[in-house]
Amino acid sequence: MVKLYLNRSVSYKSKKTFSVIYHNLTGWYYPCKPDFWRYLQTFKGGRELDEKAMTSAVAELVRNKFLIEKKTCPPGDYLGFHPIRAPGTVYYEKDDSTVVAVERKGAHGEIDFDVVLLEGAAAVLWKNCSGRRSLREIFDETLIPECDGLKILAVWTSLESQMIRLISQPVTGIKQPPQQLIYKAPFLPQKTAATPHAEDVHRYHLETIKDGTEQFDRIESTVSHLYRRPHPILDYQSYGQAFLAKLREEKEVESGSRILEVGGGMGSISTDIMAELKKEGTPIEYTIYDLSPSLIRSQQKMHRQKGVQACHILGNGEFLALKDESIDIALSNEVIADFNTPEVKTSEVQDYLFDHEIPMTKEFFNPYKDEDAQEYVRVNLGAFQLLKELMRVLKPGGLAVVTEFGYQDRLPFRASHLDHAEYSIQFSQMISVAAALGFNLYLTDAFDFLGFRSDVNLITAFSYQAAFRIMESLGVYLPNMAYTPEMLEDELGSYYNGFRGLQFVGVNKDPFKVVKFLVCQKPDSIPQDQA
């Protein structure tokens, strides 16, 4: 028989999908159902357990001091524990201080970080939190008084910061780390800021977007934005340069060609295409259609810096105020998810598209044949309208490349990671509409079309965000890019060597594969029945 008490430092936290018991002095947590928490409450005033009731789960709670054998657990009882920095922690060591990025989950589930400056004893203690040595050993060696050190640790292990965990065994020998050492308990306080016009995507583009760098570095980083500088993953080309090279494999870019870009973003694709063609002496006319006044200003600024020039049209790219058969090449990169994607009764989609004069082949309706078909579905109407417009404005033999995130076998769904309403593209329906319009076409993805390599190590999004916040606290802006270690060292200069915990990993193809490329060629002459 052993008598056990519930430690007063343990609390229960519950969210809709996840509940935990959390130990505020060790930072240790366990997923926990309400009835188990109710069972633990019975230990509040002490409860005797015989050996049978001492399951391995209860023994682990005892080992980690959720249940204790005395009424109270004085701070000194934790001295045998080993402090270890929370998973994925990134920090920066200055001469006698340390800057730590503390993870915070944002309003839309995205990761953000707060920054904490540690000085004096706190900086010394932090450096020693490797999980290899006990607090007793650390306090003995560093001469940090126990009570001061434990006070500092109590802040770091609290649910609000979760910077440090105290583990009962040193890390050496842990083969498969428990989830407490891989994830944080998802209860960090959220900063909720409602985005104006999040649901009205047109007004969002016209009014909410204020600054291109902020938009693409912090809110919606497109693949083209992350690879806007020459990058080893594209054999030292930028995304725009690689895009142009691939366009040219499909269609020659002749002197005097007219190129149209729908949705120009920051302007890096257009800048690179125009600069390449200018360098080799191929004069072209470049037009950008965009709905955001502030992004048009960003495009103009970038063009000015690189000595190139485009014609900018502020307007909705679903309807192009351009003459018939006036464009040689059109591209639209990661834009059409912003286009109109209304919800329509599934049984009425055919009539709805008929009313909007969108042609399609019979394959268009395959996704609705599923037995679990929904009564209402989202329809990528704006994207179909763009295809129709492209068929009209392209010259015979003209080429259009339209890219966006989406699938061939999934109906449009709302992207959850953005601050405005965007819907994925149903690419089998895009193919159906493009084919019915008379395009010769094929579907591929960013990875295959642009020829991304897979043998390059890139910074994780998590590490970049942490490094961004740390550099911001040091007064330096760190642009958002898919950094290799060498690129980050170039960007950070002497700061680079002070960073600890940055992670670089091999290429994950998924984000490149999910960005589909629809390559459409307008025939030299349109068959009579489609004309």
Ligand SMILES: C[S@@+](CC[C@H](N)C(=O)[O-])C[C@H]1O[C@@H](n2cnc3c(N)ncnc32)[C@H](O)[C@@H]1O
């Ligand atoms: C996600 S960004 C992509 C920008 C750029 N192509 C890239 O790859 O980074 C979408 C761009 O399309 C523009 N856009 C969104 N909706 C639009 C619409 N209905 N008509 C024209 N442009 C639109 C936005 O202002 C922005 O420039």
